[in-house]
Every structure is written in C-alpha cells, then in structure tokens.
Amino acid sequence: MRATRCVNYGEPSALKVETMEDPVPAPGQVVLSVEAAGLGYVDALLVQGTYQVKMPLPFIPGSEVAGIIEAVGEGVSGDLIGERVMALSPRGALAEKVLLPVEACTTLPDDMSMEAAAGFLISYCTALYGLETCGKLQPGEHVLVLGAAGGVGMAAIDVAKAMDATVIAAASTPDKRDAAKAHGADMVVDYSDTNWRKSLDAMLEKRGVNVVYDPVGGAFSETAFRCLAPGGRHLVVGFAAGEIPKLPLNLALLKRSSLVGVDWGGELRADPGFNGPLLHKLCDWVVDGKIHPEPTASFPLEEAGDVLQRLLTRKMVGKPVIRMGA
Ligand SMILES: NC(=O)c1ccc[n+]([C@@H]2O[C@H](COP(=O)([O-])OP(=O)(O)OC[C@H]3O[C@@H](n4cnc5c(N)ncnc54)[C@H](OP(=O)(O)O)[C@@H]3O)[C@@H](O)[C@H]2O)c1
Structure with a gap:
C-alpha cells in the first residue's frame, strides 16, 4: 500500500x-x-x-x-x-x-x-459536545465562533445553526469570512482588526454574545470574553494561535460569565461510551439535512x-x- x-x-x-x-x-x-x-x-x-x-x-x-x-x-x-x-x-x-x-x-x-x-468525527463531535453539553447553548442565543473558517470552526457554525442559534463568525481574511458565511454564519467579523470588538458591538447593538466558541486562544480570547453578555459561557476549545492566554479573573465577575473547558478527546478517553449518542444525533442531523x-x-x-x-x-x-x- x-x-x-x-x-x-x-x-x-x-x-x-x-x-x-x-x-x-x-x-x-x-x-x-x-x-x-x-x-x-x-x-x-x-x-x-x-x-x-x-x-x-x-x-x-x-x-x-x-x-x-x-x-x-x-x-x-x-x-x-x-x-x-x-x-x-x-x-x-x-x-x-x-x-x-x-x-x-x-x-x-x-x-x-x-x-x-x-x-x-472530530470537528462535529467536538462542536456538539462543546455547544450543547458544555456550553448549554439555547435556541435564539448568539454564538461567536473564533477561527470560524478552520475545520473545528466551520463545524461549530453548522452545529450552532442546527441548534437555532445566531452565529457570528470571526476570521482573519475576506476569503475565510466568505467561506464562513457560505457555511451558514449569519454575520462575520474581521478579528485581525484591533477594533474588532467595536465592530461586534455595533453589529449586536452592544447586547453581547451568549457563547464564545474558542479554538484559537492568543490575544483573541480576552477580547472575545469581554464580548460576553451576562450569563455568557466562553468555551475553551484549543490554541491554534500558539499562545495560551491568561484571563484576568475579575472579568468573569464583572461579566457574570464563565470559562468552560471543552476536551472532547479527554471525555472520550475517560468514558469511551459517551460519544455514541452524540454521534447518533449528528448522523440523524446529516440525514435530515440539518447539518452540511x-x-x-x-x-x-x-x-x-x-x-x-x-x-x-x-x-x-x-x-x-x-x-x-x-
Ligand atoms: N477541545 C477539543 O476537544 C478539540 C478537538 C479538536 C480540535 N481542537 C483544537 O482546535 C484547534 C483548531 O483546530 P482545526 O483543526 O480547526 O485547525 P485549523 O483548521 O487550522 O483552524 C484554526 C484556525 O485558527 C486560526 N488561527 C489564528 N492564529 C493562528 C495561527 N497562528 N496558526 C494557525 N491558525 C491560527 C486560523 O483562522 P484565522 O486565520 O481566521 O485566524 C485557523 O483557521 C486546535 O488547537 C485543536 O487542537 C480541540
């Protein structure tokens, strides 16, 4: 072979x-x-x-x-x-x-x-585990997906849309933002622009987002956490930017929001049976045309x-x- x-x-x-x-x-x-x-x-x-x-x-x-x-x-x-x-x-x-x-x-x-x-398997199971199990995403909520045109980000857009959320996709180039939009994102933001939080505030009329899906880390994470609405959940998924960010803990208090770790692989190793129902649900969504x-x-x-x-x-x-x- x-x-x-x-x-x-x-x-x-x-x-x-x-x-x-x-x-x-x-x-x-x-x-x-x-x-x-x-x-x-x-x-x-x-x-x-x-x-x-x-x-x-x-x-x-x-x-x-x-x-x-x-x-x-x-x-x-x-x-x-x-x-x-x-x-x-x-x-x-x-x-x-x-x-x-x-x-x-x-x-x-x-x-x-x-x-x-x-x-x-990896990106969609992580997305459903992250958004549903860890993030408790509710229909009608706003999700900010960082690195939205990456493999993990694209799956998160698709799964969040299937859960009836509104998705804001953050990506660094016009072609990546176009790809995120074509994959279902409702709005896009250029997070390589230092003023990207202002753009997001303008888009959402300062209401903030309910969930951040963060497979990127680096300097993007703290800005994204600051974009959360009260009761928000910032999902720590990965560190593609290379740098593991440090978050001032007073932000969790001031924003009345939580930081939630998402380790789908770790969960699978701890309990190999946990993924069956998750995958079953995703396969049903493929058949029903809810995800693409x-x-x-x-x-x-x-x-x-x-x-x-x-x-x-x-x-x-x-x-x-x-x-x-x-
Ligand atoms: N927690 C879990 O269970 C789990 C499961 C699977 C994967 N992951 C993690 O998810 C992360 C993303 O994986 P992926 O396969 O989606 O990767 P990917 O396809 O390469 O996407 C990562 C995105 O991160 C952004 N990025 C920002 N700074 C970057 C840099 N310096 N180098 C590379 N990318 C950078 C890029 O978007 P822009 O150019 O738009 O910024 C890129 O599209 C990885 O850290 C991986 O370990 C976690």
Missing part, C-alpha cells in the same frame, strides 16, 4: 509517500480500504513533535478516516466486508489501508460522501504534507480532506 510516514519530527512539507506492506487484521480488527482521510491542526503539530503528547516514531499521521471494510480478523463477522464506515484512527489515516478495532467503525448514513465523513459537513477542499495523498504545512501557517480555508486515488 501507499502511505505517508513520519520518520523524524519536523516540517510537514518534508513528508513523502512510501510503499509499505499491507496490514493484516488481528482478532477483533478490520482492514479499511481508505477512501478519504480528514486532516486538522493537531495532525500538523504531531508531525512537528510539538503537540502536548508526542507520537512515537515512525508513525503514519492522520486521525480520522472513511472507507470500505475489505478484510476482517478472527471473531469479526464477514458480513461487514463491503460496509461504508468512518472511524477515528489515532494514527495511520494517511495510507491506502488502515487497521482498526471493529468497534471503532461507524456505518455512514446512506447519502454521506466519503470526503464529508472523513472530516466529520462537506469539506472545503480535497487533495491527493502526495499533497498531504503541504496541506499540513498550510494548516500550521494559517493558509487553509475550511476542513481539508485527502482523497486516496485522486
């Missing part, structure tokens, strides 16, 4: 496609013929060796896949061969085949494309390293997906 392997930590653009042995399923495992793999900012950090958890070398990057089950190990029903599924694969997605425990696989809704499914998880762009395997590099350098618009055989 062809695969992209990381042998040394470093710039993702140095990754190369290699030919490797096909995997063989052990008991309880399946071999997935990968059709598409979703990429995110964390995958780029893992290749650099700068993520909070280091992946032992060598490894095949990529954490989420969609494809067709082509072989099963002992104890797994042969009826599953040919099934269209999506799965988290903590490593190994940037390959034509991947080994997975059978219980990691979820059957795709009929009309869901492989590209949509490959970029779905299409990736913004798909690329061949040979370009995976460049795609990861673009994520690190803030040059990607939307959720990128690698299409095998493209």
Whole structure:
C-alpha cells in the first residue's frame, strides 16, 4: 500500500509517500480500504513533535478516516466486508489501508460522501459536545465562533445553526469570512482588526454574545470574553494561535460569565461510551439535512504534507480532506 510516514519530527512539507506492506487484521480488527482521510491542526503539530503528547516514531499521521471494510480478523463477522464506515484512527489515516478495532467503525448514513465523513468525527463531535453539553447553548442565543473558517470552526457554525442559534463568525481574511458565511454564519467579523470588538458591538447593538466558541486562544480570547453578555459561557476549545492566554479573573465577575473547558478527546478517553449518542444525533442531523459537513477542499495523498504545512501557517480555508486515488 501507499502511505505517508513520519520518520523524524519536523516540517510537514518534508513528508513523502512510501510503499509499505499491507496490514493484516488481528482478532477483533478490520482492514479499511481508505477512501478519504480528514486532516486538522493537531495532525500538523504531531508531525512537528510539538503537540502536548508526542507520537512515537515512525508513525503514519492522520486521525480520522472513511472507507470500505475489505478484510476482517478472527471473531469479526464477514458480513461487514463491503460496509461504508468512518472511524477515528489515532494514527495511520494517511495510507491506502488502515487497521482498526471493529468497534471503532461507524456505518455512514446512506447519502454521506466519503470526503464529508472523513472530516466529520472530530470537528462535529467536538462542536456538539462543546455547544450543547458544555456550553448549554439555547435556541435564539448568539454564538461567536473564533477561527470560524478552520475545520473545528466551520463545524461549530453548522452545529450552532442546527441548534437555532445566531452565529457570528470571526476570521482573519475576506476569503475565510466568505467561506464562513457560505457555511451558514449569519454575520462575520474581521478579528485581525484591533477594533474588532467595536465592530461586534455595533453589529449586536452592544447586547453581547451568549457563547464564545474558542479554538484559537492568543490575544483573541480576552477580547472575545469581554464580548460576553451576562450569563455568557466562553468555551475553551484549543490554541491554534500558539499562545495560551491568561484571563484576568475579575472579568468573569464583572461579566457574570464563565470559562468552560471543552476536551472532547479527554471525555472520550475517560468514558469511551459517551460519544455514541452524540454521534447518533449528528448522523440523524446529516440525514435530515440539518447539518452540511462537506469539506472545503480535497487533495491527493502526495499533497498531504503541504496541506499540513498550510494548516500550521494559517493558509487553509475550511476542513481539508485527502482523497486516496485522486
Ligand atoms: N477541545 C477539543 O476537544 C478539540 C478537538 C479538536 C480540535 N481542537 C483544537 O482546535 C484547534 C483548531 O483546530 P482545526 O483543526 O480547526 O485547525 P485549523 O483548521 O487550522 O483552524 C484554526 C484556525 O485558527 C486560526 N488561527 C489564528 N492564529 C493562528 C495561527 N497562528 N496558526 C494557525 N491558525 C491560527 C486560523 O483562522 P484565522 O486565520 O481566521 O485566524 C485557523 O483557521 C486546535 O488547537 C485543536 O487542537 C480541540
């Protein structure tokens, strides 16, 4: 099989496609013929060796896949061969085949494309967990999504709209703001402008937002917290800006608002069963047309390293997906 392997930590653009042995399923495992793999900012950090958890070398990057089950190990029903599924694969997605425990696989809704499914699990489950479970988002509330044209941000726009919220998308360039709007955002704000809080106040007639969805961190976080209305919830999702911000605690008091940590991966590790109902709900929303998880762009395997590099350098618009055989 062809695969992209990381042998040394470093710039993702140095990754190369290699030919490797096909995997063989052990008991309880399946071999997935990968059709598409979703990429995110964390995958780029893992290749650099700068993520909070280091992946032992060598490894095949990529954490989420969609494809067709082509072989099963002992104890797994042969009826599953040919099934269209999506799965988290903590490593190994940037390959034509991947080994997975059978219980990691979820059957795709009929009309869901492989590209949509490959970029779905992490960003959409995080969005629903963040907005509903952690953020207690209510219909009619206003949500400010930072990094709104990133993979995690785009999913948050879609899920917040499905929950009948009004979405303000913050992004740094006109093409990113256009993409956020095309994905359902009601309003957009250029948060690279130092006066962006004033623009937001003008848009909302100083009413403030009820929820901030923050996968970015850095200097944006404190400004966003200051935009909260009383009773607001600032959801800490990630730190794509690189800097972990420090918030003066008096702001929580003055704004009568809370800071809420959102660690979907941590929750999954603590309670592997918790995600089933969440994913079930999201799949129903796909079938009902309430959410629209299409990736913004798909690329061949040979370009995976460049795609990861673009994520690190803030040059990607939307959720990128690698299409095998493209
Ligand atoms: N908590 C959880 O459970 C969970 C789950 C999944 C991912 N995450 C986290 O979510 C974050 C976003 O992931 P993603 O895959 O959506 O990434 P992404 O597609 O690269 O989007 C991140 C966005 O952050 C903004 N940004 C601001 N400063 C940046 C910088 N210096 N470098 C790169 N981007 C910058 C960019 O938008 P602008 O150019 O518009 O500013 C970019 O679109 C990551 O930190 C990841 O660890 C958390």
